[in-house]
Structures are given as structure tokens and as C-alpha cells.
Amino acid sequence: MATSSRSSAQPAADRRLAAISQHLAGSSATNTLKGRNKQESSENNKMDSFKQQPHKLLVIPGPIEVADDVLFAAAHPSVSHMSPEFAGVFQDCIAKLKQVLFTETAQPIIVAGSGTLGWDMAASNLVEPGEDVLVLNTGYFGDSFAECLSIYGAKVEQLGAPVGDKPTAAQIEEALKKRKYKMLTFTHVDTSTGVLSDAKEICEIVKRVSPDTITVLDGVCSVGSEQILMDAWGVDVVLAASQKGLGVPPGLCVTCVSQKALSVFKARKAPATSYFASWAKWLPVMEAYSKGSAAYFATPAVQLIYALQASLTTMTTRSPSLEERFALHQETSTKLKKAVQDMGLSLVTKSSDAAANGMTAIYTPDGITPGDVVGKMLKKGVVVAAGLHKDIKTKYMRIGHMGVSVVDKSRGDIDQIIQALTESLVESGYKPKNA
Numbered sequence: 546m547a548t549s550s551r552s553s554a555q556p557a558a559d560r561r562l563a564a565i566s567q568h569l570a571g572s573s574a575t576n577t578l579k580g581r582n583k584q585e586s587s588e589n590n591k592m593d594s595f596k597q598q599p600h601k602l603l604v605i606p607g608p609i610e611v612a613d614d615v616l617f618a619a620a621h622p623s624v625s626h627m628s629p630e631f632a633g634v635f636q637d638c639i640a641k642l643k644q645v646l647f648t649e650t651a652q653p654i655i656v657a658g659s660g661t662l663g664w665d666m667a668a669s670n671l672v673e674p675g676e677d678v679l680v681l682n683t684g685y686f687g688d689s690f691a692e693c694l695s696i697y698g699a700k701v702e703q704l705g706a707p708v709g710d711k712p713t714a715a716q717i718e719e720a721l722k723k724r725k726y727k728m729l730t731f732t733h734v735d736t737s738t739g740v741l742s743d744a745k746e747i748c749e750i751v752k753r754v755s756p757d758t759i760t761v762l763d764g765v766c767s768v769g770s771e772q773i774l775m776d777a778w779g780v781d782v783v784l785a786a787s788q789k790g791l792g793v794p795p796g797l798c799v800t801c802v803s804q805k806a807l808s809v810f811k812a813r814k815a816p817a818t819s820y821f822a823s824w825a826k827w828l829p830v831m832e833a834y835s836k837g838s839a840a841y842f843a844t845p846a847v848q849l850i851y852a853l854q855a856s857l858t859t860m861t862t863r864s865p866s867l868e869e870r871f872a873l874h875q876e877t878s879t880k881l882k883k884a885v886q887d888m889g890l891s892l893v894t895k896s897s898d899a900a901a902n903g904m905t906a907i908y909t910p911d912g913i914t915p916g917d918v919v920g921k922m923l924k925k926g927v928v929v930a931a932g933l934h935k936d937i938k939t940k941y942m943r944i945g946h947m948g949v950s951v952v953d954k955s956r957g958d959i960d961q962i963i964q965a966l967t968e969s970l971v972e973s974g975y976k977p978k979n980a
């Protein structure tokens with residue numbers, strides 16, 4: 546069985562319980578500065594000693610493995626969401642998320658929920674019924690975003706591509722010249738196909754051909770594993786979730802909205818057509834937290850915000866740097882894709898420039914079902930995913946390589962995936978080309 550805790554004299558579950566109970570006991574420490582410093586240093590010691598219990602290696606394309614310090618942060622003692630302490634943590638998350646997205650001017654909106662809520666936010670706050678939206682569709686998640694937009698009354702046009710590919714620059718330009726769209730959406734990495742869209746190129750085309758159109762990047766499967774230069778490229782909305790490249794357990798919808806998108810929102814003719822997703826409700830709350838004060842619309846996922854802070858702190862202040870992190874994802878992706886191709890298997894993505902760096906979609910050999918391989922890998926302690934795209938669902942599987950599995954090479958996760966895949970294929974009767 547794969548483990549993420551590599552040493553164990555005391556049984557892992559006991560150590561985990563002991564660390565969490567010490568963590569919780571620590572909350573009653575005195576509030577003097579001296580006491581706080583002492584508490585912080587003992588918290589750090591406990592954090593360093595916390596190791597999660599042995600478990601199967603989770604390398605589906607999200608949720609992903611979570612680092613020990615992030616999981617430990619999610620066991621933070623209860624704190625009021627209106628307290629100065631929590632407001633400071635939220636403020637830090639907002640500032641650090643802006644660093645991850647390379648934006649100085651956009652407004653993060655972080656709420657309890659999942660990535661899907663980001664679609665509802667974009668659809669209900671930025672589009673009014675009957676307005677035109679262009680969806681660049683590279684797989685299952687393009688279909689779903691289009692469906693969500695239609696539910697809110699948008700007139701949706703989709704520009705697709707053959708499975709494993711993306712619309713060309715010329716096709717996007719032509720579509721934008723034909724009709725004026727209020728909004729263009731694209732899935733940065735479509736998790737069903739592993740196709741990576743060229744965010745910089747798409748935004749450049751929009752700025753040149755249709756500068757009023759708002760660009761929405763679905764970054765649920767790309768934030769943290771692909772570089773996104775929000776300000777430099779002119780991305781108006783990035784929507785994401787906690788459980789993939791951000792390396793946090795599921796439960797947070799993480800979005801970031803440019804000033805241009807905010808002015809489009811503020812110029813709406815009618816109020817937004819949602820309640821929980823309403824930016825009119827959330828913006829004052831996020832603006833308050835941005836300044837370090839608390840405000841309330843609906844209760845935040847307090848402990849997940851602590852976990853997000855831990856993960857964003859690692860990403861923005863520790864080694865590897867953000868740039869090195871993205872380079873590591875590229876390097877790992879190249880290594881895994883090469884290993885797969887050397888075995889004689891084909892990737893779903895048609896070219897390397899359309900291939901994500903945080904996941905890989907692989908056709909299984911003729912006569913061997915994805916279920917066979919996924920099931921055998923599971924028995925070896927490695928959890929990968931079967932197919933999702935309706936046209937090829939029975940022919941392929943998906944592997945995620947994001948976050949701590951990539952950045953902490955000492956874990957050996959990538960080699961473990963390659964070994965389990967090779968052995969599982971052999972057990973299924975396949976002879977790897979390079980055997």
C-alpha cells in the first residue's frame with residue numbers, strides 16, 4: 546500500500562490522533578504576545594510531527610494528495626469567522642491567491658462550495674438572459690459549463706474540436722468576428738481529455754478582435770499546475786476549486802475577478818439571478834476580508850481557509866518558487882507521457898502543445914479495458930481514474946500529477962504510478978513495447 550507518511554514507530558493513526566488533540570488543546574493558550582509566540586512555536590513542532598495515516602496514493606485528476614501540513618491546518622480549532630484572527634488568515638489567502646494568479650488588481654472571491662459554483666457565479670453575475678456567450682469546448686467540462694450558462698438564460702454558441710484537440714486560433718478569431726459575444730469561456734485544462742487551451746493566445750485574440758468580451762478561464766484543473774498570468778494576459782475571471790493544483794481538500798470555490806468584469810457586473814440592467822452565488826452579496830465580504838476585517842453573508846468553511854492558507858504559503862513563500870513549481874509540473878508531465886508512449890500506448894491529446902501538465906489521458910491497448918487497468922492499479926495502492934468523455938469513455942483512463950506528488954520528489958509518487966501502470970498492463974496480457 547502506498548503511504549504518504551514514510552516513518553512509523555508509533556502506529557500512524559495513533560500519532561495522527563495525538564497530534565490533532567494536542568493541536569486542539571493548544572487553542573486554550575494564553576493570549577499574551579509571549580504566550581502566543583510560545584504557542585506558535587509549539588504549534589509548528591506539532592505540525593512538523595503530524596503525519597497522515599498510510600493510504601492509497603490518490604492520483605486521479607483531482608482531488609489530489611494533500612500535504613501533511615495542509616491537512617493538519619484543516620484540523621484547526623474552531624474559530625469565529627468574525628474574529629480578527631480569522632479575518633487575518635482570510636486576508637492572507639486573498640493576497641497569496643493573487644500572487645498565484647499573477648494579478649494585482651483582480652478581486653478573489655473564495656466561498657464554500659466546489660468548482661461548479663464558479664460556473665454559476667460567472668453565468669448568473671456576468672450574463673443577462675438572452676445575451677450571447679461563446680464556449681470553447683474541449684471536453685466534458687465545456688459541455689457542463691455551456692449547460693450551466695443556458696440554465697441562466699444565456700444564448701450559448703459552442704466552438705468545439707475533435708476529441709483531444711482544441712479550436713484553432715483562426716477558428717476563434719472567425720467566431721468572434723461573426724458575432725459580438727458578451728463573454729467567452731474556455732476550460733484551461735479539460736479534465737476529461739487532458740487538453741490544455743492556450744490561455745494567453747485566446748485572450749490576445751479577444752483583446753484584438755472583440756475587446757469588450759469578457760474572458761472566463763475555467764481553471765479548476767489548472768490553477769496551481771499551469772501558469773496563469775491574469776493581468777498580463779487579460780483574463781477577466783479565473784474560476785477554480787481547492788482540491789486540485791491548490792492542494793487543499795475539496796470544499797472551496799476559488800474565483801478571481803478582474804476590474805473589467807466587475808464593472809460589467811456593476812453595469813447589469815437587472816440584479817443577478819442567483820442568491821448564494823451573487824457577487825452583490827459576496828463582494829462586500831471579500832473586500833472586507835481583503836482589508837483584514839470580517840464581514841458576513843454566509844458562513845465560510847473556516848478550517849478549509851486555514852488549509853488554503855497553509856498550501857498558498859508553501860506555494861508562494863517556500864522552495865520551489867511558483868515558477869519552479871510550474872516547471873516541475875511540465876518536467877513531470879513530460880516524463881510520465883514519455884514513459885506511457887515508450888510502452889506503446891497513445892495519449893488522448895493530439896499534440897504536446899495541447900497537453901496539460903497536471904494530468905494525462907491515455908488510451909488503453911486494444912482488448913484491455915480501462916476498468917481492468919484501473920482495478921489492477923487500485924490493488925497496488927494507486928488510485929487513477931477511468932474515462933469521462935462520452936465519445937471515448939470505454940477506451941481510456943486518466944492520471945493526475947499535480948501538487949505535492951510532483952513537487953515533493955522524495956515521495957516517489959510518479960515512479961510508483963509508472964511501475965503500477967506497467968505491471969497492471971502486463972498482468973492484463975499486454976507486452977510493453979520497451980519491455
Ligand SMILES: Cc1ncc(COP(=O)(O)O)c(C=O)c1O
Nearest residue numbers: 659660661686734736765766786
Ligand atoms: C475543468 C473542471 N471544471 C469544473 C469542474 C467542476 O468542479 P467541482 O467538481 O469541484 O464542482 C471540474 C471538476 O473536476 C473540472 O475538472
